[in-house]
Structures are given as C-alpha cells and as structure tokens.
Amino acid sequence: MIKHVSTTIGAAIIGAMGFAIWPVLWQTFGVMGGYLASVLVVTVMFYMNHWCGIMHNEEGAAWVDMAWGIAIAGITWGLVKRDMDVNFAKCLPTLVIAICGGIAGGIMGEAIKKHHPAFQKPTDETTKEAE
Amino acid sequence: MDFLGTPIEAIGMTPAAVITTFFGMAIFVFVVSICWGKLVEDFGPAGGMMASGVIVGSIWVMNHALPGVGVGGEFATDAAENVIQHGLIQQSFIFGGPWIDMGWAAAVGLWVGSIYAGASWKKSIPSLVAAIIGGALGGALVGLVSYTYAV
Numbered sequence: 001m002i003k004h005v006s007t008t009i010g011a012a013i014i015g016a017m018g019f020a021i022w023p024v025l026w027q028t029f030g031v032m033g034g035y036l037a038s039v040l041v042v043t044v045m046f047y048m049n050h051w052c053g054i055m056h057n058e059e060g061a062a063w064v065d066m067a068w069g070i071a072i073a074g075i076t077w078g079l080v081k082r083d084m085d086v087n088f089a090k091c092l093p094t095l096v097i098a099i100c101g102g103i104a105g106g107i108m109g110e111a112i113k114k115h116h117p118a119f120q121k122p123t124d125e126t127t128k129e130a131e
Numbered sequence: 132m133d134f135l136g137t138p139i140e141a142i143g144m145t146p147a148a149v150i151t152t153f154f155g156m157a158i159f160v161f162v163v164s165i166c167w168g169k170l171v172e173d174f175g176p177a178g179g180m181m182a183s184g185v186i187v188g189s190i191w192v193m194n195h196a197l198p199g200v201g202v203g204g205e206f207a208t209d210a211a212e213n214v215i216q217h218g219l220i221q222q223s224f225i226f227g228g229p230w231i232d233m234g235w236a237a238a239v240g241l242w243v244g245s246i247y248a249g250a251s252w253k254k255s256i257p258s259l260v261a262a263i264i265g266g267a268l269g270g271a272l273v274g275l276v277s278y279t280y281a282v
C-alpha cells in the first residue's frame with residue numbers, strides 16, 4: 001500500500017517541480033534556461049523516483065516512468081491556471097500525435113535492443129571462440 | 132510545398148507541424164530508451180543523473196524551444212498574428228489548450244516498449260494509476276499559484 005502512496009507522491013513532486021521551475025527559467029534565461037531547468041529538475045527527480053525507488057515498479061511489470069508525472073501535470077496545470085482560457089479538446093491533436101510518436105519511438109528502441117548486434121550480450125561460446 | 136504551411140482548421144496545426152511533432156516525440160523516447168538504462172548501468176546513479184540532465188536538456192531545446200526570441204520571453208508572431216512555435220513539438224491551437232509536453236512520449240513509449248519486450252501490463256496498472264493521480268495533483272498544485280493573488 002505504501003508503495004502506491006509513494007508513487008503518487010513521486011509523480012506529484014516531479015509534476016509540480018517541472019511546471020514551477022521550467023517556465024520561470026525559460027522566460028528568464030531564454031533557451032539556455034530550459035536546458036538549465038532540465039539539469040536542475042530531472043537529475044534529482046531521477047535519483048529520487050527511480051534510483052531510490054519512490055516510484056514503484058514491480059518485477060516484470062511494464063515500466064511506469066516518472067515522465068507520467070510531468071505529462072499529466074501539464075494537462076492539469078493548464079486546466080487549473082486562472083489566466084488562461086483553455087479548452088481541453090484543443091490539446092487533443094497534439095496529444096494523439098504525441099502518443100503515436102511515443103509508441104513508435106519506444107517500440108523502435110526496444111526492437112533495436114533486442115535484435116541489433118551491438119546490444120547482444122556476449123555468450124560463453126563467443127568468448128571461447130575469441131580465445 | 133505550400134500546402135505544408137497552411138493550417139488545417141480542424142486541428143489547429145499545419146501538416147508540417149504534424150510531421151515535426153511526431154518525429155520530435157519519437158526521437159526523444161528513442162534516445163531515452165537506448166541510452167538511459169545503459170548509462171545507469173555503466174556509471175551508476177551519478178552518471179545517470181548528469182546524463183539525464185544532458186539528454187533531456189538537449190532534446191528539450193530541439194523539441195520545445197522558446198516561443199519567442201532572446202532573453203525575456205516575448206512571443207514572436209507571424210504574418211497572421213499567430214504565435215510562432217520554434218520547436219519540433221507544435222501545440223495545437225497554441226494557448227487554446229493545455230500544454231502537451233515531450234514527457235508524454237517518454238511515458239507512453241517506455242511503457243508500451245516494455246510491454247513489447249515482454250513485460251506484463253496488468254502488473255503495472257496500480258503504479259500507473261498512482262502516477263497519473265500524482266501527476267494530476269502536482270500540476271493542479273502549481274496551477275493554484277495563480278489564485279494566490281487577486282486579479
């Protein structure tokens with residue numbers, strides 16, 4: 001049970017940090033601010049969420065990344081903010097393309113890790129052949 | 132080639148924007164999927180942290196870039212008075228809807244990729260639901276800041 005609470009907390013913190021830090025830095029320092037924000041936010045959030053294990057991922061379960069926190073926070077931030085007159089339906093085209101592009105890239109990455117020779121672990125036979 | 136630059140009214144993007152958004156998302160999740168795991172294996176958490184800053188930072192600059200030029204964050208507008216988006220990822224109806232981040236690509240892509248590689252999606256449902264709830268709360272919290280002062 002506490003695993004699920006900590007996953008919620010981890011995702012909430014990266015969602016909040018992302019949208020509290022990134023826009024401010026980007027407006028102050030331009031493009032370099034965006035770069036700086038990623039170094040400030042993503043490094044320590046990776047350490048907390050994935051290395052320390054705050055966002056729980058079961059053995060053998062599909063990988064739930066901390067990026068889910070940022071992704072969903074982007075939507076709720078836009079909907080809750082006062083000064084923007086936003087309609088959720090207007091983000092759907094980009095969202096659909098984002099999901100399609102994400103699936104394409106993700107499957108391509110896994111397919112390469114499975115089949116590309118550079119990623120195959122050397123087995124005992126190949127090391128014996130080399131000797 | 133001009134048809135690539137004419138906005139499609141129904142989706143608030145030009146055909147060129149559809150192409151660039153798709154590839155911007157795919158490139159980000161591809162780099163994360165290949166590099167991150169191995170970096171953490173090779174360099175431990177410190178390497179993983181610095182590398183993650185560099186990967187996300189550089190790809191952020193390619194994908195999202197500042198919707199204006201120079202320091203200060205003013206929005207440049209084009210001939211038709213629309214805001215120019217300088218990144219690969221184009222928000223549809225910009226400022227009409229909530230922000231779609233490149234994090235969507237990483238989140239969905241890594242999840243689907245691990246299912247493709249044989250992991251169980253059923254076992255991930257509790258974590259996924261918890262992460263979605265957490266993200267929603269975090270984003271709403273930051274949105275509430277705009278209510279801390281009177282308009």
